[in-house]
Amino acid sequence: MTSEAPGDGFAPLRGRLAAAEVAALLRIEGREIPLLDLEAALRDEPDRTIRARMAAAQAEALQATNPLRAELLARIHDGAAALGYPGVAGLCRTLGPADLDALAKHAQEILDQTESMYEETLAWALRRHLSVRLKEARHDDLLRLFRAPWLDPLFPARLLLPAAEATLRALRLDLSAAGRIRLDLEDRPGRASRPFVAPSEVPDRIYLVARAAAGLEAYGAFWHELGHALHYAHTDGSLPVDGRRLGDEAVAELHASLLEGLIREPGWLKRFLEVGKPRDTLWVAHLRLLGLLRRSAATLLHELLLPGGRNGEARAEAYRYLLGQAMRVEVSPEMALAEADPFLASAHSLRGWMGAAVLADSLREYFDEDWYRNDRTGPFLRECWQQGLRPTLEALLQQLGLGPLTPRPLLQRITQHLQ
Numbered sequence: 001m002t003s004e005a006p007g008d009g010f011a012p013l014r015g016r017l018a019a020a021e022v023a024a025l026l027r028i029e030g031r032e033i034p035l036l037d038l039e040a041a042l043r044d045e046p047d048r049t050i051r052a053r054m055a056a057a058q059a060e061a062l063q064a065t066n067p068l069r070a071e072l073l074a075r076i077h078d079g080a081a082a083l084g085y086p087g088v089a090g091l092c093r094t095l096g097p098a099d100l101d102a103l104a105k106h107a108q109e110i111l112d113q114t115e116s117m118y119e120e121t122l123a124w125a126l127r128r129h130l131s132v133r134l135k136e137a138r139h140d141d142l143l144r145l146f147r148a149p150w151l152d153p154l155f156p157a158r159l160l161l162p163a164a165e166a167t168l169r170a171l172r173l174d175l176s177a178a179g180r181i182r183l184d185l186e187d188r189p190g191r192a193s194r195p196f197v198a199p200s201e202v203p204d205r206i207y208l209v210a211r212a213a214a215g216l217e218a219y220g221a222f223w224h225e226l227g228h229a230l231h232y233a234h235t236d237g238s239l240p241v242d243g244r245r246l247g248d249e250a251v252a253e254l255h256a257s258l259l260e261g262l263i264r265e266p267g268w269l270k271r272f273l274e275v276g277k278p279r280d281t282l283w284v285a286h287l288r289l290l291g292l293l294r295r296s297a298a299t300l301l302h303e304l305l306l307p308g309g310r311n312g313e314a315r316a317e318a319y320r321y322l323l324g325q326a327m328r329v330e331v332s333p334e335m336a337l338a339e340a341d342p343f344l345a346s347a348h349s350l351r352g353w354m355g356a357a358v359l360a361d362s363l364r365e366y367f368d369e370d371w372y373r374n375d376r377t378g379p380f381l382r383e384c385w386q387q388g389l390r391p392t393l394e395a396l397l398q399q400l401g402l403g404p405l406t407p408r409p410l411l412q413r414i415t416q417h418l419q
């Protein structure tokens with residue numbers, strides 16, 4: 001899910017940018033790869049030299065489309081300024097559901113507390129799986145590492161759907177939510193490489209478009225989107241539209257992240273995928289989670305540091321520095337604008353991850369370590385989903401007797417598996 005501007009007055013410019021992105025076709029090693037598929041292609045490419053060429057072509061294509069991105073960002077920020085706010089971050093700070101100052105502190109805490117653990121684990125994993133030293137590692141090496149192709153046999157495409165059906169059955173839930181979720185798994189040419197949810201009518205008509213692909217990331221992405229679909233499909237239809245579609249997006253991220261987290265549950269891996277000794281899998285899965293978490297934390301700090309839209313070079317330089325520090329690899333400044341989200345999607349992801357870890361801890365407490373196959377968990381989740389996006393994430397946790405929102409449970413879990 002991506003954030004959308006409420007009452008979007010920037011649609012024509014967005015449309016031009018989307019058209020330019022769709023039209024951008026890169027020619028690499030005799031192949032034609034659409035710009036929008038390039039990240040997926042980088043993950044799948046085993047040859048490091050070819051990956052370097054692909055990354056260079058990506059940077060070039062982004063450079064060509066960046067003026068449109070810069071213009072869009074600038075106009076969005078001007079719009080916020082015209083309303084009397086210092087940029088969109090200022091608007092979100094005043095009107096948004098999150099306490100952004102507290103969240104920025106959490107983001108810094110996440111970066112500080114996990115720095116040495118991330119660096120050591122990453123260095124070891126890069127050497128072991130890609131024969132690359134951390135000092136020489138590039139961003140595309142990280143994409144390849146987190147794709148973890150050596151784990152594909154443990155996450156076969158043929159089990160993606162049956163494992164989901166079996167899990168939901170154990171929870172007394174149903175993949176189609178009594179017909180409200182329409183699953184589209186057909187592999188057509190031109191189809192987006194990542195799964196996505198299109199909530200056409202909440203709760204009655206939710207499309208979940210996916211591919212039965214193998215691998216840790218493919219499973220994680222599928223469960224994430226399935227979490228969104230189930231949440232939408234169980235939202236109380238009598239809620240006003242702001243409770244069904246326009247509330248706190250971090251709540252949607254919480255529900256999606258909770259189910260995505262199944263790929264990091266040792267018992268789930270054993271029971272539903274028959275992974276005999278999940279230790280190595282869990283290690284990689286938590287390293288990947290930590291990488292994504294550090295990236296979101298740095299992205300948020302970057303957005304808050306330089307919220308204006310008319311400072312392209314300073315913005316790109318700050319991005320290169322902050323993201324490079326967080327990820328421990330060289331990051332291309334061309335990505336700065338491509339990754340920018342003035343509506344602070346990174347804040348939704350961070351709160352969603354933290355909230356999901358808090359909720360998962362309480363599910364373990366109430367429904368046991370294997371909460372994901374306890375028939376009391378499903379009805380409990382259904383009650384949470386029913387509230388749609390109406391309560392803020394913090395209010396939802398409070399209602400459940402949990403909270404306040406902190407990164408501690410999430411960091412504990414990661415540390416437990418990486419040490």
Ligand SMILES: [Zn+2]
Binds near residue numbers: 224252
């Ligand atoms: Zn999501």
